[in-house]
Structure formats: C-alpha cells, structure tokens
Amino acid sequence: MRVLVCFLLFGFGVVSAQNTLQLKEGQQSPEASLDAVSWISGYWKGEALGGIAEEIWSPALGGSMMFSFRLINDGKVTFYEVGHIKQIDSTLILQLKHFNGDLKGWETKDETIDFKLVKIEKDIVFFEGLTMQKVGGRKMRVTVVANGQELVFNYEKQ
Numbered sequence: 001m002r003v004l005v006c007f008l009l010f011g012f013g014v015v016s017a018q019n020t021l022q023l024k025e026g027q028q029s030p031e032a033s034l035d036a037v038s039w040i041s042g043y044w045k046g047e048a049l050g051g052i053a054e055e056i057w058s059p060a061l062g063g064s065m066m067f068s069f070r071l072i073n074d075g076k077v078t079f080y081e082v083g084h085i086k087q088i089d090s091t092l093i094l095q096l097k098h099f100n101g102d103l104k105g106w107e108t109k110d111e112t113i114d115f116k117l118v119k120i121e122k123d124i125v126f127f128e129g130l131t132m133q134k135v136g137g138r139k140m141r142v143t144v145v146a147n148g149q150e151l152v153f154n155y156e157k158q
Contacts, residue, residue, distance in 0.1 A: 019143040019150060021118040021126045029091040029117040034060035036120050037085060037092065039134050041065065044155035051078060053153055055142075063087040067096075077101035083112075092117045094127045 083096030
C-alpha cells in the first residue's frame with residue numbers, strides 16, 4: 001500500500017508540475033555537452049524550506065560538474081546532497097545522493113537519484129523533475145518535484 005501511495009503522489013506531482021518536464025515514453029535524452037550548462041558553476045546561496053540553502057558547483061572537469069548542497073534550519077544542518085552533472089555518451093545526467101546532518105546516507109550504498117536530461121534552452125536546463133534556470137546575471141531558480149509538489153529554490157551567486 002505504501003508503494004502505491006508514493007507512486008500516486010509522485011505521479012500526481014509530475015502531472016501537475018508547471019516548471020518541470022518529463023521525457024515522453026520512448027523518448028531519449030537529447031545531445032548536449034557540459035559547455036551548455038557551464039553557467040551553473042559557482043557558489044549559490046538563498047532561502048528555501050524555511051532555512052538557508054547553499055549549492056556549490058565546480059567547473060567541468062573529467063566529464064562532470066560536481067556539486068554539494070546543504071540546508072541549514074535553526075542554525076543546524078538539516079541535510080546535504082552530493083552529486084554531479086555527468087557527460088554520458090552524447091548527453092547529460094544529473095545524479096545525487098542525500099545525507100542527514102550527521103552524514104548518514106538516505107539512499108543505499110549503490111543507489112543514486114537520477115534526473116535524465118529532457119532539453120536545454122538558453123539559460124535553462126530541464127532534467128526529469130528538476131529544472132535549473134539562470135534568472136538575470138547573478139540569480140538561479142531551481143525547481144524540483146518532491147513528494148508530489150514542486151519545490152522552488154531561489155539562489156543568488158555569491
């Protein structure tokens with residue numbers, strides 16, 4: 001029953017999403033390179049989920065752009081994410097893992113959360129259920145579908 005409820009919530013979130021996309025059945029990710037998302041590189045900070053959110057993205061090297069994320073609530077780390085945008089053949093994928101504030105992982109050892117590339121436009125990249133958009137010169141909006149809702153993170157480049 002729990003699996004069915006999670007599936008329904010996730011499915012509902014995808015259907016009702018306004019700012020995120022999904023690949024259509026049988027559709028493949030488009031060709032893309034890390035150069036197309038190089039604008040993401042840098043230190044980003046903003047308010048989200050009732051706290052302070054940070055993302056630090058490295059420039060492309062070795063076929064990936066790595067990142068770290070942390071959310072601070074009431075002066076304490078709520079959770080971290082570590083991941084990358086990786087070049088796979090002729091397309092991109094965003095993969096991540098979650099950790100509690102004490103670095104205990106959420107996913108199993110070999111499991112990652114994967115977001116396949118749907119499309120890239122000028123200053124915006126759409127992964128399945130996750131969108132990153134450059135808004136003006138020093139701002140970025142990240143929208144992600146989680147628990148059936150779109151969550152928005154508004155960042156400013158530091």
